[in-house]
Amino acid sequence: MPPSVPVRTVPVAALVLCPDEIFNHNSIFNSLHVRANQKVPFEMFPLDGSQIERYFNKYSDAARTLLSRFNDEDIAFEVSQLKKKHAKEKSGIPLERFLDKTVTRYIHELLSDLMKAEPDLRTYHRIKNPENKSYLISRCTIHKALPALRFEVEKDSDGGLYIQPILQCGDTIFPLDKVKRYRFLIENNSDYYLLHPNDYLTLDWLEASQPQQYSHNPVMLAQRIVQKLEETHKVNRNNLFSKREIDAEPVNCVYLSEISETMLMFTPRWKYDGIIVDGEWKERHETTRNGEAYSIVRRQKNESDFTQYLQSLHANFAKQSNKFFYLSFADAKKKQWFLKVYHGLLEQNCEIIGLEMLRHFRYSEYKANTAMAVLKQEDETLTLQFQVTFGKEKIALNELQKLLLAGQNSVLLKDNSIAIFEDAWMAQYAPIVKHGKISKDEITIPQWMMLSLEKGEAKDVLEPTINKEWLQRWQNWQDENQTVYEIPANINATLRPYQHKGFEWLALLSEIGAGACLADDMGLGKTLQTITFLSWRLQQNPESRHIITCPASLIYNWKNELEKFAPALKIFVYNGLQRNLESFFTEGCNVLITSYGTMRSDIEELKIIPWDTAVVDESQNIKNVQAQITRAANQLDAKAKVALSGTPIMNNTFDLFAQLNFLLPGMFGGQEFFRREYANPIDKDGDKEKIKALQKMTAPFVLRRTKEQVAPDLPEKTESVLWCQMGEEQKALYEVVKNQIRDSIFLNIKSSGLEKNKLNILAGIMKLRQVCGAPSLMEENKDFQESIKIEILMEELENLKHNKTLVFSQFKGMLHLIAAKCREQNISYFHFDGDTPVEERQRMVSEFQSEEDNTKVFLISLKSGNAGLNLTAADYVFLVDPWWNTAVQQQAIDRTHRIGQTKNVFAYKMICKDTIEEKIIALQQKKRALSEDLISAEEGFVKNLSEEDVAYLFG
Secondary structure, rough: OOOOOOOOOOOOOEEEEEEHHHHHOOOOOEEEEOOOOOOOOOOEEEOOOHHHHOOOOOOOOOHHHHHHHOOOHHHHHHHHHHHHHHHHHHOOOOOOHHHHHHHHHHHHHHEEEEEEEEOEEEEEEEEEEEOOOEHHHHHEEEEOOEEEEEEEEOOOEEEEEEOOOOOEOOOEEEEHHOOEEOOOOOEEEEEEOOOOOHHHHHHHHHHOOHHHHHHHHHHHHHHHHHHHOOOOOOOOOOOOOOOOEOOOEEEEEEEEEEEEEOOOEEEEEEEEEOEEEEEOOOOOEEEEEEEEEEEEEOOOOHHHHHHHHHHHOOOOHHHHHOEEEEHHHHHHHHHHHHHHHHHHHHHHEEEEEEEOOOOOOOOOOEEEEEEEEEEEEOOEEEEEEEEEEEEEEEEEEHHHHHHHHHHOOOEEEEOEEEOOOOOOHHHHHHHHHHHEEOOEEEEEHHHHHHOOOOOHHHOOOHHHOOOOHHHHHHHOOOOOOOOOOOOOOOEEEEOOHHHHHHHHHHHHHHHOOOOEOOOOOOOOHHHHHHHHHHHHHHHHHHOOOOEEOOOOOOOHHHHHHHHHHOOOOOOOEEOOOOHHHHHHHHHHOOOOEEEEEHHHHHHHHHOOOOEEEEEEEEEOHHOOOOHHHHHHHHHHEEEEEEEOOOOOOOOOHHHHHHHEEEEOOOOOOOOHHHHHHHHHHHHOOHHHHHHHHHHHHOOOOOEEOOOOOOOHHHEEEEEEEEEOOOOOHHHHHHHHHHHHHHHHHHHHHHHHOOHHOOOOHHHHHHHHHHHHHHHHHHHOOOOOOHHHHHHHHHHHHHHHHOOEEEEEOOOHHHHHHHHHHHHOOOEEEEEEEOOOOOHHHHHHHHHOOOOOOOOOOOEEEEOOOOOOOOOOOOOOOEEOOOOOHHHHHHHHHHOOOOOOOOOOOOEEEEEEOHHHHHHHHHHHHHOOOOOOOHHOOOOHHHHOHHHHHHHHOOO
16 A cells, blocks of 8 residues: 555635725725635635735636735725825815725725626625624625616605615615615625715715704705705605695796797796796696795696787797797798787786897897986985987887896897897896886886995986985995994993994984894894994984884893893883883883784884884794784884894795885885795795895895804803793793792791701792793693793794704703704704713714704703813803803803804803792892802702792792
């Protein structure tokens, strides 16, 4: 028998895919060596050139070359090159984000080239076992075919909407949530598919955008997510978005275009509330504008009648399709047919579209010649003589107005040529014609319009109608170093430079009878600027009377601010069941403060009073043209009018109309004119030219400064009290609970003394604070709905929707009530209290701090969030239920006002007027002689209360 020869075991090698290495920017392929008859059956090695030549020669040359680039050294070299590129370009993109994007793209390109060289690559893959997190190795296939990506909008069991990405490869369809995604690789049952770069980047963007935050806000989901996806991918909305129905009389339109440089085409169209519809009639027309869906009810008879009318205008049209009609240029000009039809259509209020787009229908050689002169000036209005001619042909003003309102900048002359209004003419004269009232050759406009016009001939004609001294003051006001008016001596405050400018602006506009909308950011002192203005008006006329209309919840804020900043003024609150208007006069008061509800109810009495100034605070309350409150406000007889609002536009541009009409009656025409000229083009089409035009018209009369613009004038931190006046039901409940607690406490004090009842006093205070916050916090009042603090807070959060805000409360239940209201109003928020795990807190804080995160509100328990948090992304803080522990309050405010804060911080303590909360503040001030440590704890505060203090608190 021959001697035995030792058998050498030759390892069998296989290619193994490690998809999770994509996230680490490492090689995604390794060499797997299988060893027969060994204790360790296989071993993994990095892929290198020698491995590829020895074990993978079955692959094509091109495939082996590409595989050789899947090694850690090559990838590390590529990373180093990309780092150099990043340093050289200085793009401002953080290095980590730059590398994540570029290295991922590099590996994607390598794999894509490999799949072209080696289609449907059969290999192994290493994936984690979901049961024990260990690695499993099994067979897989990497397919060459690229799946197509689309999106479905679906509804969950909670009624919220979500985006479901769908992948389809051939006949195979799989939702993204049923597969595993490794950036650009999709794994489905050991089958791998490579995503197109556009697709994986879109999925990355979608994930980062957190569409779930808009699940209960369809409009925001459509605008911020769906609309963006629709730019590059198919999205099936599945009729899940609510549609705004438009059921209105259509405006007939004719769209003119050319065919083959010889034919003129007429296409009937209809404009429904600013949206153009054409084509064959169907019951509804569905469309989407700026993320909002519209369902237009089409009027068959209107459309049919107009189409038949168009068809009757020329014999050639009779045999043509009723979708459009056409004529040769020669037939259109014969016997001045086109000229007659053009004027006939205008007389029937038909809009003619596309005239200026015609390139071969003849143009006039003449430019517009305009003669304008002031005929009459009275009651702050100007009557102008206005004449426009092209050559010897005079243009009728009523036709000119119709053309301009239809968006046209051209007119058809009698010789069938088309005359064009140049840009300079449109900028100077078009606003006058559009906004004016036409009567033959005359136009009537408000004199204030001069301030909105560009420099030029039109402005030169109108300027002399305003006092020269005033114009000089207006010019001086625009120089930040010039002082136009001194602050009244009776103002008990030092105004910041921008506040002084705001007061001067109000004063200037009032001198020419123009209203003013002060729209500064919250916290910049709109109230102080207005009080200074009222004091200045009273200085001019000490007998004058002024009315301030505001939400009922703000009446006592106004009263307190007036008493604080202008103590010489005599203030009269006109509100409640016992109100008596006669007392305003008998007591010799200067300023009347009332609510919108009272103003509406008592307008018959209020409108006959000759007010010097009418102020409407939170003027978005009069945004509804048809509302009784708006109609009542317009009946107030006042020489000067002021609107205050941090958010004059709450939902859409049309919100501005009623507010502007209150301030500048007639300047913006009727509501239909404003809707057609500005609101619809801006809100539905995002028309930038219309935005600029409206900004130009309103610029002199709307003053808005943001925190960022006036930051140098601001202190780093501003703390204020936000006074809350309870409604009748909440106030009545407060009195009942207070009386019960007071009777019980004093009975106990009488029997066992003050010292033994400190805990009862503390419990009583706590109970009354709950009633101030929300009575439903108490078990016995859980069905009580009213809460003035939540009402005011939600108004403020709505106004601050572009800022990040912290909301602190001592009561967990209060935070839950606020959270419910946020959900109801589609305000995204984070929320943590003592029950929130530490890891979850850290995640929320990190996301809130991120500039890319759209969550604007953070609800935090006062005790859980008063230390160890860095929330400098926020610049507004609300303390819903301030406590006597000023140190704890300060810690809460300092969550945002600390190192790293680049914005000015505004903090508001919400205090219910005429309650124990106001009395606690008064006691704090009274006992300031006590050292801080004595009142740093609840027990410390109560410990230092005397029997007299207790009587005061519960009195």
